[in-house]
Amino acid sequence: MAMTDVERQKRRRDRLKAEKLTPLLVKGKSGEFDPRIRVALALKELANQKELSHSMIDKIATTAMEVFPNTTIIQKKYIRKLVLDYLNTEECNA
């Protein structure tokens, strides 16, 4: 039987909620950390210690934009902003 509008909306909301709440698995079954998390935290640490130059941070942000293909320009700009915010040492030190 065809779904009613209410059922369709509920299914869509549930799907969106599920997408939003999907946890990022940072630990494996035996408790080991995902190496990608280590890389991200290491970069953050270096940025906090001002070991990364502005040009290097810019290069990381620009590369992050292109890591996954088929993203729109808006998504790319958003990813760049997220990465720059994450590695923004001034904000971290404040």
Next chain:
Amino acid sequence: MNNTAIFDADLNPLLEIASNEDLEILVEYLNQKISETLSVNDAYKAHTPNHSKYADLIAKEIREMGGNSFANAYRGEGPSYHEIVCDVAKKLKAPFNEKKSVEDIENTILEIILTQTLDSMSESEREELLKEIGGKAGFTKGGAGTAAFITIFRAGGFKSYQLTVIIANQIAKIILGHGLKFAAGASLTRAMSILTGPIGMTITALWTLVDLAGPSYKVTIPSVIHIAMLRKKLGALECSGCNAVIPDTTAKFCSECGEAV
């Protein structure tokens, strides 16, 4: 930005990369409603007019404006932005498919406003407008004239962006009493002056359809149109030489200064 955990993939990324100037109009639309909760938020009080610091709260507020207060309380958030855009399209009687992307539905909304505006323009006004946005005069009579503009709009590129800015600017002028700050560029000003009257009449006619009860269409309709304009602006390439907006994402060179994109 961590003012709220509420996130919408169709809205948050766009608002979070927007400038303070881009967000200013949205904040003004929201502040018009007595029921808004943005201005009582601590992040708003601390950072205003630096709107980009609380873009996530603006997104949340827009979504809440699009839903019934009781339903929002039950859901814990407003309806999805996709649902709000569909509601606005329905209200404006724009033909749309729910399964299409937000961008497609936004374009349908802009098209219906453009069609109604063009229908209320005289043939000479249409000819003048076509000339101002860089088109060649010719198909400006009756339905063929409207179809010619819709074709220009659907083709994308700078002319389509120009028409969108004109619509968003005119709506801001009518509702807020002032237009968009960045829209005062020389290439847009002339075309805007031609569309001022007809768009004004179209929007006034649309306003009479808007109910005062239910979702706050007085906020959601102008917000959706402004966001559609922002999607075109921020989704476009930008010339590193002259900062011109290049909506054609396949362009290799800037149409303004000729520099490689």
